Amino acid sequence: MKLPQEFIEKYTKLLGDEAPTFLASFDQPSEKGFRINPLKNQFRQVQYPLTDPVEYTKSGYYGTVSGRSLEHQSGYVYSQDLSAMYVAENVDVRAGSKILDLCAAPGGKSTQVASAMDNDGLLVSNEISHSRAKILAENVERIGARNVVVLNETPAKLAESFSQYFDQILVDAPCSGEGMFRKDHQAVSYWNEEYPHQCSVRQREILTSALEMLAPGGSLIYSTCTFAPEEDEQIIAWLLETYPSLQVAEIPRSQGMDQGRPEFANGEPSLAKTVRLWPHHFRGDGHFVAKLTDNRQPASASNEPKKKKKGKKKTVKHGLTADQWELWNDFAQNLAAKFQFSHADLRSYGDHLYFYRHDWPDLSKLKFMRPGLLLGEFKKKRFEPSYTLALALHPDDYQQTLEFSHEQWAAYVHGDTVQLTEQAPKGWALLICEDKPFAFGKVVGQTVKNFFPKGLRFLKEPL
Numbered sequence: 001m002k003l004p005q006e007f008i009e010k011y012t013k014l015l016g017d018e019a020p021t022f023l024a025s026f027d028q029p030s031e032k033g034f035r036i037n038p039l040k041n042q043f044r045q046v047q048y049p050l051t052d053p054v055e056y057t058k059s060g061y062y063g064t065v066s067g068r069s070l071e072h073q074s075g076y077v078y079s080q081d082l083s084a085m086y087v088a089e090n091v092d093v094r095a096g097s098k099i100l101d102l103c104a105a106p107g108g109k110s111t112q113v114a115s116a117m118d119n120d121g122l123l124v125s126n127e128i129s130h131s132r133a134k135i136l137a138e139n140v141e142r143i144g145a146r147n148v149v150v151l152n153e154t155p156a157k158l159a160e161s162f163s164q165y166f167d168q169i170l171v172d173a174p175c176s177g178e179g180m181f182r183k184d185h186q187a188v189s190y191w192n193e194e195y196p197h198q199c200s201v202r203q204r205e206i207l208t209s210a211l212e213m214l215a216p217g218g219s220l221i222y223s224t225c226t227f228a229p230e231e232d233e234q235i236i237a238w239l240l241e242t243y244p245s246l247q248v249a250e251i252p253r254s255q256g257m258d259q260g261r262p263e264f265a266n267g268e269p270s271l272a273k274t275v276r277l278w279p280h281h282f283r284g285d286g287h288f289v290a291k292l293t294d295n296r297q298p299a300s301a302s303n304e305p306k307k308k309k310k311g312k313k314k315t316v317k318h319g320l321t322a323d324q325w326e327l328w329n330d331f332a333q334n335l336a337a338k339f340q341f342s343h344a345d346l347r348s349y350g351d352h353l354y355f356y357r358h359d360w361p362d363l364s365k366l367k368f369m370r371p372g373l374l375l376g377e378f379k380k381k382r383f384e385p386s387y388t389l390a391l392a393l394h395p396d397d398y399q400q401t402l403e404f405s406h407e408q409w410a411a412y413v414h415g416d417t418v419q420l421t422e423q424a425p426k427g428w429a430l431l432i433c434e435d436k437p438f439a440f441g442k443v444v445g446q447t448v449k450n451f452f453p454k455g456l457r458f459l460k461e462p463l
Ligand SMILES: C[S@@+](CC[C@H](N)C(=O)[O-])C[C@H]1O[C@@H](n2cnc3c(N)ncnc32)[C@H](O)[C@@H]1O
Pocket: 084, 102, 103, 104, 105, 106, 107, 108, 109, 110, 127, 128, 129, 132, 154, 155, 172, 173, 174, 175, 202, 206
């Protein structure tokens, strides 16, 4: 690969004797990884070998998965770079955690955090770019979590609504992407000597908003996929100087992971607790990760803002009409107990119905892609369950199921109507292939009408 001359000179100066191996690593092929998804039933039953686990993760494996496989479509696997999957492992998931992933698209880290949360607490997954936020929403939907809200906001706008709200914030910052050079040759063409500095200005802005949203006693995980000190150790040094309540936390390092380099910034010794994944030492493309904890006293019950006195009962915005409630209940009779939501936990936006817990914060002033789990759509006098809901179900969560062969699955995801060999009960059926729920279909006689979302249809990979 032809690297920019200034890049070669910069890293030759920074790394000395090590520079030639570092620079040569850009000509090595990228090694691939994927994660399996514990939110799914029988989540280890996938066609991909689980013989080579990634030791620093709970659900990562070395190997390649196809984006056009049953496992990928139904959210059982997620392809992810080996260094990227280290980042979210450092988020502490606790009971009732309130977590923000501020720069979240396409969703590698959000899906990993959501899988670990096991539908408990709240994950707000945000992306500033609308087109990327759409992809983020699709990826989040596939994994079948019920506790994720997908927003499309600027960090500053979010900070207006979520002052000191989150106990964990992940900032996987937009960066100069030097760790992407191997995979994305175009990333090399964007690079110039000034680029890391320009990125660092934006990173400070993003972090300023992030810190406004961090609850006292919470933690911030900051990561980039670049090697530039301006965007890595120097950003952490700036955070420590600007926010005296922050300190760098020790995070576990596995084989091939290096300590951060205090000498790349102001020499502050605690910068050695940050972690560098260099491509010439580690099997991934490269990352920088730091965890900072805030040592202000967490708000206790006694000093939390007092609840407003009882007065007029607030009407829930976007509550359901009586007709909508009845249509939903007709459908929900077929669902397992964990999907019997109370009226207060449902919201309708236009004709769309969402599960959104009443104790989650008000989103009405924010741009959202997915305000909670999309359950379905009201159409005239009927309720149509969503694809997203199908992906959040286990086979025994819905009464009427239909087992499809792999060929029938391939036809369905391509958008075809599927003929059955015998009659099945009329109405909605949860479609299942190899024990994996993958969509809803509507049965009429011996035909399953296709409700696979048009924009997601695809041809399965050639065998
Ligand atoms: C490194 S990527 C995030 C990758 C993601 N965390 C994942 O694991 O899939 C950084 C993201 O930050 C977004 N971004 C760009 N400018 C931003 C800004 N000013 N504030 C917040 N996010 C920004 C980009 O659109 C991009 O999606």
